[in-house]
């Protein structure tokens with residue numbers, strides 16, 4: 095069942111078009127990675143799906159409802175958003191920051207069930223020990239996990255994550271990816287994640303959208319999208335792609351056009367040409 099429809103969306107900040115006639119249908123309970131070079135329009139697409147930005151033309155439907163006809167709080171009950179980085183300082187504790195995720199469901203005040211939900215999410219994310227610390231005193235990686243926890247506390251059917259692992263060490267990157275996969279598989283959440291690490295996208299995604307210059311240039315499962323041709327065409331990078339147990343692994347070799355001796359030959363050991 096399709097849960098998010100992006101229909102012919104075009105968006106520009108001024109006369110420059112950032113998204114050009116983008117269309118995609120996303121199935122419920124799927125893990126979708128959006129990949130592509132810097133400036134391709136990945137974050138802009140997420141912001142349109144969350145109604146932070148309004149497309150010039152085209153529609154975005156969540157569970158068949160046009161989000162641009164929904165009130166802000168209604169959008170927030172259906173779609174949670176983890177921004178690329180928090181420029182905002184939250185002059186409050188971690189617990190209160192995560193409680194902000196409950197706001198679309200609250201009356202005037204939080205009740206015991208909301209508090210329990212926040213503790214449950216903090217526990218799941220391994221953040222209980224930080225609950226009473228001030229958000230703005232924490233490391234970039236800790237703050238990133240707290241913003242993810244805030245989105246989980248929102249209990250939406252769709253969650254948008256903009257490079258949620260960019261500040262995290264490898265252990266925490268895997269932890270976040272496993273958490274998101276758990277939401278998708280166990281709670282039927284649909285996750286759209288902007289991610290630069292093609293191998294993380296490969297390992298976890300049901301669907302990969304590869305973007306360039308404001309368009310989706312390839313969409314499909316990891317095997318069909320993460321091909322040498324696509325990587326060269328979209329990133330300008332020559333790569334080996336080695337498939338193991340049905341999962342493609344990408345080994346970037348060199349920028350196309352560099353001298354052959356710049357190629358990192360040793361990096362190719364064990365990878366098929």
Ligand SMILES: Nc1ncnc2c1ncn2[C@@H]1O[C@H](COP(=O)(O)OP(=O)(O)OP(=O)(O)O)[C@@H](O)[C@H]1O
Nearest residue numbers: 107108112130131132133134135136137138139288
């Ligand atoms: N507020 C803004 N005003 C004007 N142009 C913007 C604004 N935000 C983004 N852009 C431009 O829109 C284009 C797409 O930006 P976007 O952030 O969507 O790219 P991205 O694919 O997410 O890139 P990255 O991987 O670097 O995060 C870029 O050329 C960027 O400079």
